[in-house]
Amino acid sequence: MADPCLSCGACCASFRVDFHVSDxxxxxxxxxxxxLTVPVTATLVRMRGTDDGPPRCIALEGEIGSAVRCTIYDRRPGPCRDFAPYAALNIGDEACARARRRHGLAPLGE
Ligand code: SF4
Ligand code: SF4
Structure with missing residues (x-):
């Protein structure tokens, strides 16, 4: 089965992505x-675009719900690495489902 994230990207256009400067x-x-970031505090930065209205991470390429790519996938920050870790297996979680619904997509597995 194809990785559903490659035809989604909803989470990259739904939430603020804040992380420690060590990333x-x-x-x-x-x-x-x-x-690609904006400073938040002395120790926190945010992916640019994720606090916009509507949010969309600057590193996301493509069309949400169709075909997307994270242009910094191999070096994406911690929150992105930790998000919905089983989504590639078509198993989402609540935040994944919320992001997908926001973009008119059914939760994974439905
Ligand atoms: S983790 Fe969920 S919301 Fe994010 S790209 Fe994958 S399927 Fe979409
Ligand atoms: S860095 Fe990549 S995985 Fe993280 S929100 Fe941006 S596009 Fe999505």
């Missing part, structure tokens, strides 16, 4: 380009 490329171990 930035200028920190050892991090890889998120600083230019």
């Amino acid at each position: 930035l490329e200028n920190h050892s171990g991090g890889g998120v380009p600083v230019a």
Whole structure:
């Protein structure tokens, strides 16, 4: 079965994505380009676009619900790595379902 996230992307256009500065490329171990973020506090940054109305992460390419790609997938920040970890197996969770409904998509597995 194809990974449903590749034809979704709803979570990347639904929630604020805030994370610790240690995930930035200028920190050892991090890889998120600083230019794709905005500072929130001294220790927190946010993916650009995720606090817009409507939200959409600057790193997301493509059309939601059709074909999408995270342009920094291999170095995406912690909250993105941790989000709905079984979605690729077509098993979502509440936040995944909320994001999908927001974009007119049925929750995974339905
Ligand atoms: S985790 Fe859920 S909301 Fe996010 S892209 Fe995958 S299916 Fe869509
Ligand atoms: S960094 Fe990638 S996975 Fe995370 S919200 Fe943005 S597009 Fe989605």
